[in-house]
Amino acid sequence: MSPKISIIIPVYNAGEQIKPCLDAIQAQTLKELEIICVLDCPTDGTDKIVEDYAKKDNRIKVIKNTTNLNIGESRNRGIAAATGEYIGFSDHDDYMEPTMYEKLYNAISRNKVHVAMCERGDILKLVNKKVERLDGQKSYTVWTSLLKTIANKQNLNTVYVWNKIYDRQFIQENGIKFPDNKSYPAGEDILFNYQVFKKLSEIDRNEEVAYVREILYWHIFHGENTSNKVWKFDYICKYTNLIAEDICKNTLFIESEEIKQSAYQGFIGTLTSGFYWAQKENTLNALKQIFKIKEYPYLRAVLKDNWTLYNKKLTISKNLIGCFIKLFV
Numbered sequence: 001m002s003p004k005i006s007i008i009i010p011v012y013n014a015g016e017q018i019k020p021c022l023d024a025i026q027a028q029t030l031k032e033l034e035i036i037c038v039l040d041c042p043t044d045g046t047d048k049i050v051e052d053y054a055k056k057d058n059r060i061k062v063i064k065n066t067t068n069l070n071i072g073e074s075r076n077r078g079i080a081a082a083t084g085e086y087i088g089f090s091d092h093d094d095y096m097e098p099t100m101y102e103k104l105y106n107a108i109s110r111n112k113v114h115v116a117m118c119e120r121g122d123i124l125k126l127v128n129k130k131v132e133r134l135d136g137q138k139s140y141t142v143w144t145s146l147l148k149t150i151a152n153k154q155n156l157n158t159v160y161v162w163n164k165i166y167d168r169q170f171i172q173e174n175g176i177k178f179p180d181n182k183s184y185p186a187g188e189d190i191l192f193n194y195q196v197f198k199k200l201s202e203i204d205r206n207e208e209v210a211y212v213r214e215i216l217y218w219h220i221f222h223g224e225n226t227s228n229k230v231w232k233f234d235y236i237c238k239y240t241n242l243i244a245e246d247i248c249k250n251t252l253f254i255e256s257e258e259i260k261q262s263a264y265q266g267f268i269g270t271l272t273s274g275f276y277w278a279q280k281e282n283t284l285n286a287l288k289q290i291f292k293i294k295e296y297p298y299l300r301a302v303l304k305d306n307w308t309l310y311n312k313k314l315t316i317s318k319n320l321i322g323c324f325i326k327l328f329v
Contacts, residue, residue: 003034003059005101005165006087008078010071011037013044017093017220022053022060024095030102034084035060038074041067046092072178072188079171086116086165093220094162100216104165107210114200115142116210117157117164120217138213143205146197147258150243152190152266158197161189163217166196174199179239186232187239194243233289236274237296240267244298264306264322265313267299271325272318290321293329300329 007025011018025035037060039047047064054060063077079087086108088101100118108116117140135156140148148158157163170176176195178188200207244263246253253259271290278286293300307326310319 002032003084004030004032004086004105006034006036006078006082006084006168007090007101008036008038008075008082008087009090009092010040010074010078011042011046011050011092012040012068013042014046014092015044016049018046018049020095021090021092022050024098025090026053026057026059027098028096028101029099030105033059033101034082036063036078036081037061038063038065038078040065040069040071040074068182070180070182070185072181075178075188075192079168079177082168084168087168087171088165089161091162091219095218095220097214097216097218101165103212103214103216104210107212108165108167111208111210113208113210114167114170115145115164115196116212118212118214118216119157120160120163120219121215123218123220137211140209140211141205142197142200142207142209145209146194146201146205147262149190149193149197150247150259150262150266152270157211158193159190160219161192162219170199171196179242181239184235184238186235191239191242194246198246233271233274233278233292236270237292237299240270241296241299244296244302248298248301260302260306261313263302265311267303268314268318268322268325272315272321275321276317287324290324291329293325300325304329 009021014021022035025033035057037050037054039050039062050060050062054062061081063081065074065077069077075089086105088104090096104116104118137157140158145158148156152159176192176199179191181188244267247259247263248254275286275290278289293303303322303325307322311322314322
């Protein structure tokens with residue numbers, strides 16, 4: 001029987017943390033799964049753990065990268081190998097509720113749409129505290145999802161890929177891939193979902209995203225998260241400039257006030273986060289980092305052209321960064 005969902009897991013040095021992840025997937029109430037583990041040259045023995053699991057469960061497929069590709073290209077290898085009706089993603093150190101994939105599968109097939117998603121929660125591992133991040137949205141269209149993805153608010157359910165499943169045929173036929181982000185390990189989820197929701201909006205912006213209003217995926221925060229290490233301006237500018245370039249070259253988008261407002265809010269918010277982490281080391285150097293925006297013409301154009309003296313949807317700190325860029329960058 002063909003799998004209903006292919007779950008793609010890029011695996012690096014997860015160590016023992018890979019076990020709760022694989023256990024949670026194996027325990028899913030939806031059994032027709034294809035579990036694709038892409039071993040990205042782990043050096044701590046994680047590969048042996050995965051191979052032991054694969055020996056006991058024929059649903060687990062193991063792909064071995066010959067060189068370290070990082071998360072983007074590893075996921076792309078998983079997409080290319082997937083045979084399920086839908087595809088989903090998991091980080092190697094997260095876990096999900098046992099009913100997650102069954103509920104997502106029922107929602108996406110019942111509504112005959114291309115994307116289904118659930119709510120997600122965070123676990124702060126060091127204090128063992130669950131932190132729920134919900135945006136209160138009752139329903140989504142692909143256009144609303146596109147706007148929220150561009151706005152890039154981290155508490156929004158649209159930004160991430162691991163709380164969703166996608167129509168595999170749609171993804172493969174439209175050549176939707178993750179960026180090769182070895183040189184800038186940031187923003188891969190946003191860039192992927194931007195492509196998905198952009199393409200779907202071009203077809204029918206009113207198509208619904210099937211939404212299961214339950215926390216079914218748990219994202220674990222700890223010191224080894226890649227996201228904790230990537231708030232560098234070079235990384236941020238590279239991936240936001242890619243979105244900015246696409247917006248600037250798309251006549252429909254550049255004439256859309258909704259797109260322009262979302263882009264400004266998202267880019268300023270992301271840059272402010274980068275500034276926050278940089279200034280913890282050196283405030284003067286953090287200010288100098290902002291001038292790197294000059295090296296990214298599309299990002300600079302979106303920020304300067306859509307600047308307003310005060311944006312009520314942004315915090316004071318984000319407005320200050322916006323003013324600084326408008327005046328000096």
